[in-house]
Amino acid sequence: MGQTARVSAVSWIAALSLAAWLWLLLGQGFFWRTDVRLPPRELPGAWPDVCVVVPARDEAAVLPASLPSLLAQDYPGRAEVFLVDDGSSDGTGDLARALARRHGGLPLTVSSPGEPPAGWTGKLWAVRHGVGLARARAPEYLLLTDADIAHAPDSLRQLVAAAHTGGLDVVSQMARLRVASAWERLVVPAFVYFFAQLYPFRWIGRSGTRTAAAAGGCVLLRTEAAERARIPDAIRHAVIDDVALARAVKRGGGRVWLGLADRVDSVRPYPRLHDLWRMVARSAYAQLRHNPLVLAGTVAGLTLVYLVPPLAVVVGPAAGSPAAAGFGAAAWLMMAGTYVPMLRYYRQPLWLAPLLPFTAFLYLLMTVDSAVQHYRGRGAAWKGRTYARPDAVPDEG
Template sequence: MRWGARSPARVRTRRAPGGGRRVRSGRLRQVSAWLWIALAALAAWLWLLLGQGFFWRTDITLPRRRDPERWPSVAVVVPARDEAEVLPRSLPSLLTQDYPGRAEIFLVDDGSADGTGALARRLATELGGLRLTVTSPGEPGRGWTGKLWAVRHGMALARERTGADYLLLTDADIAHEPDSLRELVRAATTHDLDLVSQMARLRVATFWERLIVPAFVYFFAQLYPFRWVNAGHRAAAAGGCALLRVAAAERAGVPGSIRQAVIDDVALARAVRRSGGRIWLGLAERVDSVRPYPRLGQLWRMVSRSAYAQLRHQPLLLVLTVAGLAVVYLVPPVATVAGLVTGEGALPAVGGAAWLIMAGSYLPMLRHYRQSWWWAPLLPVTAALYLLMTVDSAVQHGRGRGAWKGRTYGRPAPER
């Protein structure tokens, strides 16, 4: 039924006590129901604003740090599959790292068909810098995702050749400022951290990137508030840039213990935390993704490939998530507009207050991405797209497979 509609079967009139004008009781009950939903959305936003670890703040950056007495050795492991487009902008930033200790790069060419490995060797020859080893692991073993199979191969080779103290796990599309590795190591050694990860600043250039990308990080922080992660109340990481202590990796049995994980960064953090490790997660200031997502379809595939996995492939969680997204993100603007059109008393005020809080909580992330404030009121539109991407992710899973970069995966085996 549309907002404010009057159903002849349900709308009755009665005279107020002592005479006076008639009141349409059925319509009042209907309006009251919509008002209660809007109030629920407002209450949810008040809770999110104050009780969800202040997820909307963007001041969680690398903590204060100092130089270690001895600079530990680091092996940089870069899984790469068909990355020739972005490698010229990312690999040079690793080769030219200004790191006082020993560091070596292992690029694992995961079955690329675009000459990724050859391009990496040529860049290393031309630019010099840190030593680069390009290797290939072959096809993934049974029960492994392609990326984690590549990481396993790179970690094993690094352990064999370098005996490194730390591993920098970084994606092939991530560009680092010259002091990135040094600052990560300083943070890890100063605070005795086993896993230090930074959410790289993703590219925001086209209309669709501006609409969707900042919200991607905003939603991630809402699900895994960085303050809660760093206080030990929740486990999460950003896989694009993660410094991992080798001893902690061995205690946690990674990557073997998470070999089927689609959301491998969160799985890594959970494994390290379960084994007694200390983790830290924050926003990067000098680490950037150079991968372009100019079209909606590319962003759609990026989100939908892992959205249902985030819900542990549970239909009930899917239903609850869709309902929650609808109430929290879609009801406020709908209630505001419908209330103004129909003149339904407090409805536009309640909906507008929830919408205002929502938009205000999004502003810090927009500033972090150097975007205009006027994208903030459009967050419900972005949330609606994410809702559809999540449903599509479940549909693809229901068909028995998901695809990424030409590689398909069936349903994961049930956990034991």
Template sequence: MISLIAWLWLLLGQGYFWRTDVRLPSRQDPDEWPSVCVVVPARDEAGVLPQSLPSLLAQDYPGRAEVFLVDDGSSDGTGQLARELAERHGGLPLTVDSPGEPPAGWTGKLWAVRHGITLARAREPEYLLLTDADIAHAPDSLRELVAAARTGAYDLVSQMARLRVESTWERLVVPAFVYFFAQLYPFRWISVWRARTAAAAGGCVLLRADAAERAQVPDAIRHAVIDDVALAQAVKRSGGHIWLGLAERVDSVRPYPRLHDLWRMVSRSAYAQLRHSPLLLAGTVLGLAVVYLMPPAAFVAGLAAGSVWAAVAGGLAWIVMGATYVPMLRYYRQPAWQAPLLPVTAFLYLLMTVDSAVQHYRGRGAAWKGRTYARPDTALDES
């Protein structure tokens, strides 16, 4: 019954997080298109760069725009490949530079972003587009982002790129990743001025340059492992107006063919999301068990034991759970019959979260591409 009540509340009281109709808001082309600098931090991205970088260089943008790719100590020739792709494809001007190893207290990505923003500021852009090296943009992506930001007077406009769902494990895990994110940060609440909820999707963030200076980013969030959420929090706390929604033509090309790959993606930052608190970890594990695992367990146990009330309560909670998951499955073009499998996926996320805590206390922290952050910080407390 507790689980059923929880699902009825999630259905109606959590910002309708399960709906997938939050897309770029209504927009009109501005009379004069502002200048934009695109900053791309990249570390060992030679495998995906041929699919992503040409899409940025080919942006059909009426105003002045250029791309800064910051090679964050790559060992696979990422920087040289970027130069070759620019020579081959043409398009927007490309600058490739490297900031060197990050100093103590900085994550590698944010140090690269800082370097890219410093280079960009010499061009005095009105907007910065922060995008990851594995993100492919439709030709009108930048135009649409700027038009939306101008029309809605947003300081930050972010789109959650559509992640790849080709392998069996991607189909099982990826839609739930976005579903859980939206449950934590309901998109409808993010753009509300007085709401405390703030989040962004790091793969695609259009940010006013003066808003970045006002929020002192990325310096104010230099410790953050979950840097996109920290960035949005910093901008909103400084008085900025922000927006986040699902993308239609912005896609991640990074493959996660094995469960191990997805496991690393989630576990490297899951415990940081819980602020490294054993109490929050225990509460999260209990909450996942009661909300996601209890409904099918109660349904099956109720049927086996002849307890009608247990079977009905568990079955209804399971139905509501699955119904809220169907829109996300449709967004990812997956069959609706996968919805009843959400408890299985939630159990995997429970294990990933526990493993994230274990790795943290072993001193491995948020390990990513050869770097380990023993005590990452996602909040702004230390800034």
């Protein structure tokens, strides 16, 4: 009787995992597809003014590969770059000025806002300072981009054309992250895959839905929408500021679009597992609203969806349940199949697809570690600053 119960339990768990994958495949906004790119674009009759705001803290290592690409934007209208040196100790501001003198291009203003006051994250305090300077030029659009993002020469032009054509208040592209080391190949495509699973790009672009997200490395924001949503003041304590920005804009009636980039790339290296671990763990628990019950549900969900299929393939025959092995194999095959488009987007070998359960297990550990660091008072530590217990972003509680 006990053996039969165990076999039945293994089979039911494997079947539940397969059912979850069937739902994810068909009912989660086709998150696994990678064809959400910049929407159709028409050239404006008159190109609007744009100000580019770049928050930068200790970015001297990546600026030579990123800042010249911004200064070299082939934009028909008036555009200007504001780099905000957020208390760097590596000469970021001086290097930015030297690069502007060497490469020319769009006008560059380098400034520093000083240390952020209580209740502000450093990045958003820098963004607030840059946006304040930009508003003196009365631009129609703001491009918020990170210091490690390299843009193709027509990037700004294409973003503005997409926003103009679609009447969009936010046009955001998820920059193609660097994939060079073995750990980057294993972890980075999965990072974007998991993000799209949480925030299906097709749902983000629909009016009337609550799903909203942006990718902080490249966000074109209509100035009027920013003022209406009180950006960045309304999200000043947000650790995951890009998602918070999109939610604030959409909550205020704005239209938001997010998709994958073709010619916007991150130049920041994450060569070691430790580097990738810190990138994920610093904000993973904030994503779960610092809620232990949500954490427990997330761990259970990751286990059911990603770890049960390969375990069922191994444990099923040993437990005398070929049905469990069959369910697990079908779920594993479905999982790997949905991962293939992302691997192709990142130009990675397809044999990495069956390894997704192992990568998911790493993300599970990173998420748990994020919670542990939070309760130790270390919170979202990044570049010498620690946000021990940041308040929940509005609409996240």
